[in-house]
Amino acid sequence: MDAGWPPTAEALMRSRFAAFRDGDAAWLLASWHPSTRPSAIDLRDNPRWRGLQIVDTVAGGPADDTGVVEFRATYLVPDGGVAVLQERSRFVREDARWYYLAAEDARRR
Template sequence: MIEPVTAEALMRSRFAAFRDGDAAWLLRTWHPTTRPAALDLAGNPVWRGLQIVETAGGAEGDDTGVVEFRATYLIDGGGVGVLHERSRFVREDGRWFYVDGDVRD
C-alpha cells in the first residue's frame, strides 16, 4: 500500500484495511505507543462506507491531525450500524500513525 501523505488519507486506508481484513496494514499504521500486540479481525463486521465529518490539521506539512468520521457496517440480522469516532494522528519521520480515538454517540 502507498504511504498516506495526510491524516485523512491514512484514515481512509485504515478503513479499507478494516473492510478488507488487512491486520498487517492496520498494525503498521498504529503508533507504537498505543498499538496492540496483535489484531484479530475474525469478528470484524462487514464495513460498508466511510464519511469524513471533519478534519483538523493533518495536512502534508503538519505533525498532528484529527479526523472525525462515521463508518457504516452491516448488523447481523439486517440493518446498518454506525461507528462515529474522532481519531488522533501523529506524523513522525515523514509517516502518519493512528494514535487513538474517542467514540461519539
C-alpha cells in the first residue's frame, strides 16, 4: 500500500471531506475512480463545510475490494443557518488504493 493513501473506504471519505472543506480539487480528482471521475471540479461555489458524521459503513476495510460509507456533512448556508447533506458513497479498491466511485441516495436502502 502507498504510504499516506487512506487504508479504508471510511478514511478516504474523511480525507475527501477535508479536501472539499479546504478546496483541494487535486486530491478530489486523484481519489476519484477513473471510470466515474469528471475531467475537472469547480469548487468556486463550494459551501463552507463544517462537520462530518459517519452514519454507517459496509465493508471497505483493508482486505475488502468494495465499500459503502454513509455520512452526514453539515455546511453553512447564506442566511447563516446550517444545512445537512446525507449520502451513501460507494468505493472500490484497486492496486491497493481506495477510490470514490459514486454516490447513492441515502434514503434508498
